[in-house]
Amino acid sequence: MRLMKAAVFFFLVPTLTPALDPLSTSVFMGGAAVAWQLLSPHSWLKCSLLECCNMKDTLNLSVIKMDLEQKVFGQHLAIQIVLRALSANMYSKRPRKPLVMSFHGWTGTGKSFVSSIIAKNLYQLNIPRRRFVHHFSTVLHFPHLSHVHLYKEQLQNWIKSNVSACPRSLFIFSEMDQMPHGLIDSIMPFLGYHEEIDGVYYGKAIFLFLNNAGGDKITEIALDYWRRLKTREDIPVKKLQSLLSEEIFRNRNSGFFHSQLIQKNLIDYFIPFLPLEYKHVKECVREELHTQGHPEDEDLITEIALTMTDYPNEERLYSSKGCKTVASRVTLSI
Numbered sequence: 001m002r003l004m005k006a007a008v009f010f011f012l013v014p015t016l017t018p019a020l021d022p023l024s025t026s027v028f029m030g031g032a033a034v035a036w037q038l039l040s041p042h043s044w045l046k047c048s049l050l051e052c053c054n055m056k057d058t059l060n061l062s063v064i065k066m067d068l069e070q071k072v073f074g075q076h077l078a079i080q081i082v083l084r085a086l087s088a089n090m091y092s093k094r095p096r097k098p099l100v101m102s103f104h105g106w107t108g109t110g111k112s113f114v115s116s117i118i119a120k121n122l123y124q125l126n127i128p129r130r131r132f133v134h135h136f137s138t139v140l141h142f143p144h145l146s147h148v149h150l151y152k153e154q155l156q157n158w159i160k161s162n163v164s165a166c167p168r169s170l171f172i173f174s175e176m177d178q179m180p181h182g183l184i185d186s187i188m189p190f191l192g193y194h195e196e197i198d199g200v201y202y203g204k205a206i207f208l209f210l211n212n213a214g215g216d217k218i219t220e221i222a223l224d225y226w227r228r229l230k231t232r233e234d235i236p237v238k239k240l241q242s243l244l245s246e247e248i249f250r251n252r253n254s255g256f257f258h259s260q261l262i263q264k265n266l267i268d269y270f271i272p273f274l275p276l277e278y279k280h281v282k283e284c285v286r287e288e289l290h291t292q293g294h295p296e297d298e299d300l301i302t303e304i305a306l307t308m309t310d311y312p313n314e315e316r317l318y319s320s321k322g323c324k325t326v327a328s329r330v331t332l333s334i
Helices: 002-016 022-039 044-049 061-071 076-090 111-120 145-165 184-191 215-227 237-250 278-291 298-308 326-333
Strands: 099-105 133-137 170-174 206-211 269-273
Touching (some): 061 111, 076 099, 076 111, 076 237, 076 269, 099 215, 099 237, 111 170, 111 206, 133 145, 145 184, 215 269, 237 269, 278 326, 298 326
Parallel strands (some): 099 206, 099 269, 133 170, 170 206
8 A cells, every 4th residue: 555655656746846947846856755754654754753663663772781780779680680571572573472570669769760761762763752651650540449440441442552553562550559459450461472462462562560569578588688697689589579479469559469460470570679778879869969960979978878778777777768859858958
């Protein structure tokens, strides 16, 4: 069909241009070429000026690796798993199922930040495809327990229509710990091992779940290792992932309480975000000073980091808020 339109277009152009002077003809032909580029679904010009979906777009793993390692502090386990998961999905020509990752940890440990880095770098050419990144906030989008059946239908229709428009769609669900029970199971058909569902292929889609649930368990394990004079780098990731899946399945506040997504093993990776220590909070303060355009002040960095390191009461090893309030504390302290 596209070839036929092109043939008709270039057949008609010569019949229209003789009556025009050379300059007008050049302008006409140039305008026609631009118009043709804009009408073409995946032309380079259209994708430069507007948002379009291109199956050939892939994540630049070297860039995202640099972003994660330079801007995310204290999360070696999360960075390691995320990079491995993205690499496996991106280098597969036709993944058997969507990539599904569930981020777990205390507030302020970097779950939202990592998801934003993925969203920012999902396509080549540094062109944001905001139309293809979908962020669901439980508090905002699913506030009423009595409307769960309606939410299920809306969520299914939204995912189906958007993956139909762009197979490489990203769906981010935040505040999963406040998700009404059973709601997330409505998307189960889209996350499984299917070639297609009603003519739609979901294998290139990516689903991220952000959850505070499991944070206490992660912190408990990290603290136990510290008390036994072991480092957080000694924590075995496989053991932590297994404990996380069990924890959130039993936890009524996880959003995955008795979820079929867990029962049917549709979540590919349970990713732990460790509690942030004093040294990590210092890095957050240092980065925030740089972001706000202030020079590094070691005394100020130490002062803010010390006030934020408050858990447990005796050891004061971790920040219970992570780096959540660093920006406001820096602003007030300057």
